[in-house]
Amino acid sequence: MFMAKSPMDTLHFSCIQIAIALLLFTQAKSTTEGSTSALHPNDAIPSCVAGEKSALLAFRAGLSDPANLLSSWKGDDCCRWKGVYCSNRTGHVVRLDLQGNGQALAGNISSSLLGLHHLRYLDLSHNRFDKVHIPEFIGSINNLRYLDLSGSLFVGSIPPQLGNLSNLRYLNLGYISDNTYSTDITWLSRLTSLEHLDMSGLNLSTLVHWLPSVNMLPTLKVLRVTNCLLKNSPDSLLLSNLTSLETLDLSENHLHKHSRPNWFWDLTSLKYLYISGNGFYGPFPDGIGNMTSIVEIDLSDNNLVGMIPSNMKNLCKLESLVSFRNNISGSIAELFHRLPNCSQNKLQDLFLSDNNLTGSLPTAPVESLSNLNQLYLSDNKLTGHVPVWIGELKQLTTLDLSSNNLDGVIHEGHLSRLDMLQELRLSDNSIAITVSPTWVPPFSLGIIELRSCQLGPKFPMWLRWQTHVMSLDISNTSINDIIPDWFWTAASSVMSLNIRNNQITGFLPSTMEFMRAKEMDFSSNQLGGPIPKLPITLTKLDLSRNNLVGPLPLDFGAPGLETLVLYNNMISGAIPSSLCRLRSLWLLDLSSNNLNGSITDCLVNKYSTNMTDLTLSIVNLSLRNNNLSGEFPSLLQKCPQLIFLDLGHNQFSGALPAWIGEKLSSLSFLRLRSNMFCGHIPDELTELVNLQYMDLGYNNISGSIPRSIINCTGMTQTRDNDDLRDAFTSGVYSAGNELVDYTENLTVLTKGQERLYTGEIIYMVNLDLSCNSLMGEIPEEISALVALKSLNLSWNNFNGKLPENIGALMQVESLDLSHNDLSGEIP
Template sequence: MVMSLFFYYSFLCFVLLISECFSSSFDHHHLCSPTEASALIKFKQSFQNMSEEYYRDWSDGDCSPKTKSWNESRDCCSWDGVTCDLLNGHVIGLDLSCSQIVVTFHPNSTLFQLHHLHTLNLAYNHFNYSSIPHNIGRLANLRHLNLSDAWFQGKIPTEISYLSNLVSLDLSYSYGLQLDERTFVTMLHNLTNLELLSLSEVNISSPIPLNISSSLRYLDLDNTNLRGVLTESFFHLPNSLETLKLSSNDLLKGVFPKIHRRNTLLMELDISDTGISGELPDSVGTFSSLNILNLQRCHFSGSIPDSIGNLTQITELDFSHNNFTGHIPSTISKLKHLTGLHLSSNSFSGEITDVFSNLQQLRYLYLFRNSFIGLFPTSILNLRRLERLDMSSNSLSSPLPKNASILQNLNYLDLSYNSLNGTIPSWVFSLPLLSSVSLHHNRFRGIADEVIKTNPTLERLDLSHNQLSGSFAQSLANLKNLYYLDLSSNKITNDITGINITFPSLGFLHLSSCELKDIPYLLRNVKTLVYLDISNNKISGQIPKWFSGMRWDSLQFLNLSHNSLTGNLPRLHYYTLQYLDLKFNSLQGPLPSSICNMSSLILLDLSRNNISNSIPSCLGSMANLTVLDLRKNNFTGSLPTLCVHSTSLSTIVINGNRFEGPVPVSVSLEVLDVGNNAINDTFPAWLGSLEELQVLVLKSNKFHGPISTCQTEFCFTKLRIFDLSRNNFSGSLPAEVFGIFKAMIKLDNEDTGEIKYMRLSDTSYEDSVTLVIKGQDIELQRISTIMTTIDLSSNHFEGVIPKTLKDLSSLWLLNLSHNNIRGDIPMELGQLNTLEALDLSWNRLTGMIPQELTRMNFLAFLNLSQNHLIGPIPHGLQFNTFGNDSYGSNLDLCGPPLSKQCGTSDSSHLPQPLEEEEDESESYFFSGFTWESVVIGYSFGLVVGTVMWSLMFKYRKPKWFVEFF
């Protein structure tokens, strides 16, 4: 042993001596091979002109170009990232990771001339979606190859599997690489010296390998599209394997196998986000060396076995987002090295047992979204190192303990969505490192009387949706670094308005749905607001001058809606404002032109007030305006030209005003609602060219003329709500227009099954519309993406019902009532499988009701009254639920639900075909009258008219007569 040490140190001294000799003569002799130095210089020249600015567009900025030190006047062995063999001068190592390289990797790159390379690391660069060259196989001496996160794509060449000396291979996180099954199998077979293999994010699309090399210590196959079934034999892992990662492969199925032999070396097992299901067997305890066990987002069920307590070396245990049931096993208390316990989003129930006292290393405890009940577990208060505690969305129902001063490292606390009650203890606000507290949606009634000491760390406090009242706000006065404060949905009255407190850093203040009667006076002392919401209170009177005069240089969101504000809208000085919501108040007077000074405004909602006069023309020059909602005011005049300087305006709602003139041209609309005004115009055919238009409401105006056809090949492609009712449109129903409503042919949620709603991102604004549904005006507070309606009622349309309507397979409501439509009801309408409401009443429809209409399985409302339909009423499915009102005033209909029976042979009352075309309105008026009855009526009318005429002349101005009639 002594001799071995002697020879070892002698050899070390010799190497150091040789190294010093080389170093002392560096200026006279280059160790590096000139050929290899030239190859490196040519590689550098291929990317050295690439700008650093381009690199910073995608880099995090922490990298630095190692090739800056590469200079031909210096020995290449001294260059950054280059390692040479000290005996022969060959380049054996090249580490250019994170070197700001942005270049397309040439298949014949000079790098492949470095035949003696043992290590090649090109990770964290940008090789511009190049393929890994086949010449990689020429580097036969490679032991370590790292091309991770280097923006390669395409197929990994088979030649990479011939590098039989490889000890580590990392091709992860290039996001575009593919590895075919044959190369994958060959790689696992040939690379017998491989200890580390990382292929995370590589698209392998292969069955999971059955045999793993006995030399592997680290195997990462995360998100590789592996498929197959995990069996017990797969988990008979090589004794050398320490890390196994298979997460995010949802095609991996099976159950966690029962292992019958102890696994001694495996330290990390990650099968999260896979299709593994079933119960966790007791044999999980055989992995006694595990440090990390990650089973999150699988499909596990049943209880956690007590054998989990055998994993005494575990530091991270993640069972979240499964369907585990029962209690937390008491054996968890044995896991004394545990730093993170994740049991959230499961079905655990019962009281939380005090199993945490021994877990003195625990830093993260997540128990949210379960069904825990009972008391807050006091053993948690003993966890000195705890940093994050989340027990939200359970049913805990006790007061919080009064003393938790031991939690000196806690920085995040979320106990929201429980039934915790009593007063909030002062420790919640005074722990020295606590930065975020969420106690919303509980039943707290107040805050402890103790004055909270100044807390330099608390930045976010959410106490909304509780039962807080009284003068508690003074208790918060010392939270000087508070940035986010939510007190909404409490019983706060005016006690907060007169308090002289200052929040010097406050950016977000939520006070909606309280019982405030005035705008809080404390706002005078807050200069840093970004977001202010005091909506849905009892604030009345005019907006105070001090409030409108505030100059918040950072304010972006202001919501004063759902109050009782009166008076004129004052000039506001919030020039950075992006969202202004004043709906549901009683504001009046004109809209000041100063509104246009808010050049950053994205949303302007002044709906449901009494604002009058015309809209300032400058509103059309607001480049960022996306939503303009002015519905139900008293605006007059013509609409200004909107979107002159912008393509951002997506929603215009002016319903319920007194606007006149034509519809203004716009370019990027999704919602246009000009209903209930006095607009006198023809159909604005240009709307068909709007590629994003989904909702078009023109109802209750003075539109007239026919619906003109589209001028482009693709128009109205996304239209889902089409309401032209209560106008003076005429002509035939536009069959060719119905045929191009592409969004009414296919449901938006067919692929996902999820119902979504139209809304403006990052705000509470949701598009809404009022429709006639089942004969009644109903306001839809939000518009779902499956809402598809056509309402052309109360116009003067003529002709027949187009058969092209049958193609609108996702149509939900069709209303053609109160028109002059003739002909039969097309049997093709029976193909509208999703139709829920059909109204064809008050027309001149003839013929029989097609039996095919009974195929409409979802039809809940039908009105065919006031037509000339004949024959028996069909029966079956939804038709069995309709009453008499659906068929009224069709004198020749018979059968249930009508009292008139079918089967009589007398057909004299049925309409007969006419040899010549006669005026249909005249035929309709005189239908059922004989010439004798007409003569008698005419004679009687003549006598009465003569008498009335004589009376008018006798008494000159018969006001009583005129008013009577």
């Protein structure tokens, strides 16, 4: 007899059914990929198989583990070891996830891994297996479905045995190392289940026909062959099997061919296409408009010309169009008109910087841009005003209109609804930003670049509310005002700060050391007062052309300082010995101040425990136009990288030391003009083979010109000056700006005039010994200095004849031998 079930019985029965269903589902999952059947080691699972534990221990024995990544590999249950995942049903090891992530394994890969018969997932990426080849036996781990060796520093050829992994669905060989290559990838055609293939960074330059092997993979969804030195890109595939392909990254292969035809334009299944940096030339292919599944397309760094095709309106799923550094020409309004304008506007990112777009931005709202996150239009030829509808793009996070010819006014109406804005880049336009002093912006910006816009004359008060800025550039913005105290508080977290070329007055704050800046440029203002202790994070500082006074800090406070530019101020006192602590300093310009006394000698200062081992990194040192005195600074013996040295217009005295030739072997420019140096020109000075500029004018040097001057090949040969450029210019690029923009400048007496040389000084080859007490004949070896552009030996006591071959100095533009006792005929 059957009894009726109560509601509680029914509920109990339903719970049992659910539990059984969950159990069956879990068991079913265990038969799928290892990545889904494996549980985390800390979950409740059966103990690991003894033979597999032994295999793992043998594998670990061949490895070097400096970061103790495998410190948990102890105890009986290997399923609880870090990176080891076991099946929740059988206890077999099915997944080994040992990606380095900055703390890397090294050593050899043991074939004991073959003992993991059920292994389906193997990730050895981002380790340091340098000088080791990828083991061929990996091709015998038959059940592998996932293999990631990217960034692991293996060298040599990719083993074709990987083609035996017939179950493989994911294969990542991307950027293994610079010394990894493949000369034959036909083995790929056997991986018929492969869905994801990344060979980025592999050297495939010897492959002529690489695509047919890839075309044998009908299930492939992702193909990345970035920077593989591929030699060709076929025009078409007669029969394409790549009907499932959704992502294709072919960028940075420098194929240098016409933009059409190309095989990938026919892949209408593509969602993500990246072909940047290939030198494709010609018009934008109409085939783009047929790729109606496309979500992201990157065409940048090519030479595509003309306007984007009109059928791009069909790309209703398009979210990101990247086409910077191309040659798009035509009206910006026409380009906007050709963007997809479907019922649901999905376009979020528009990167069109560095093209040839012209005309004015449309005055009416552009419907296709209504959901835009990022708008990059910098480095084009846009004119006119910035329209107010820009302020209606409420999702906008980045607005970059810099380096155009835009003008007019941006006011609160442009900005008050941009709550999401994070980056505002308007530099190098003629835009005036005019807002109320009491206006509080709705956004919190991370990057503000307004160089050469009109912000002044008052200091822009709205910056007070921007307290999370990482990069701030308000240089050359016509500010003529005292710098407010709140600015230093708001800018305390800024890493890259540029306020150069204004008329800003006031003082540097005593709390400057608590700022977080790495780079600061305050040059060409009217800042006064002393230099306070600097932020500990600071690497580059330019305070030149201000009104700073007082001594240099006894403690600079920035041990990593690389560039310190303080010329044209009123800084006084001696150069402190704390300079010796700046071991990273390579550019120091203290010229045109009121410094006095002798140069500190690090050999006797308190900041180093072993001064005999002290080495400074200074490459460019300029101390000219001060009141410094004493002998030639012995400190310079500790500057072996010195290329440019200017001690001119001081009160240095004594003889030039012979060690200059040995200790300063890299010296190319030596300027000691207008001091009180005496004695002979040491022969050792001519051992400076790179010396191309030597100015000893206006001293008390006597004796004769060493005949070994012929050893200065910098004056005998025209050299490649590119290697000097870095020593004379300092450009720190931060968020697209050049910060601490320093160019060496000095005056050269040539053609009877003092001429100012800036960046082009690297091309100047000059020998100036004028206004000394040199005597004897001008040596014949002078005629061998055929790279000279200026030779000045005037106001000395030279006698005898001119060198017979002086006419060989064919590069000379200025020759001054006046006020000597020369005789005889002009050759």
